[in-house]
Amino acid sequence: MSEAPRRITQFHLAFPVRDLDEARHFYGEVIGCPQGRTDVSYQDFDFFGHHLVAHIAPDGAPLQTGRFDGEAVPVPHFGMNLDRQSWETLAQRVKTAGVQFAEEPHLRLKGKPGQHVTMFFFDPSGNALEFKSFDDPEQTFIP
Numbered sequence: 001m002s003e004a005p006r007r008i009t010q011f012h013l014a015f016p017v018r019d020l021d022e023a024r025h026f027y028g029e030v031i032g033c034p035q036g037r038t039d040v041s042y043q044d045f046d047f048f049g050h051h052l053v054a055h056i057a058p059d060g061a062p063l064q065t066g067r068f069d070g071e072a073v074p075v076p077h078f079g080m081n082l083d084r085q086s087w088e089t090l091a092q093r094v095k096t097a098g099v100q101f102a103e104e105p106h107l108r109l110k111g112k113p114g115q116h117v118t119m120f121f122f123d124p125s126g127n128a129l130e131f132k133s134f135d136d137p138e139q140t141f142i143p
Helices: 020-030 084-096
Strands: 012-017 035-038 042-047 050-056 064-068 071-075 077-081 101-108 116-122 128-134
Touching (some): 020 050, 084 116, 084 128
Parallel strands (some): 012 050
Antiparallel strands (some): 101 116
């Protein structure tokens, strides 16, 4: 009996934003996410094949800090693990748009299992985003 091919599962995340037009510009124009369903209180985005929904919440959400590999990282955050070319393209796109990085693009876990490049930045509503590219994607979940 042959093994079934592994399916990539689409994730869904609903998150607060202070302004939908601002979110539409940032996710649609800066990052390049096509827009989906919309209403006066939300906007869907195709986030690299996954489902994001920005919900209007003028007060936003509190931000705290955690630590990983000796560095402070924003919590909560969300993002994607991309192939290297897509990661490089996005890093350049974000730089060109003048977005300030919370963590400049850099190598993390150098010489260790799970080595990857990463970058953190915030959307206009203060949501923290992290984008990674693993040298070996098979090491994504390595302990």
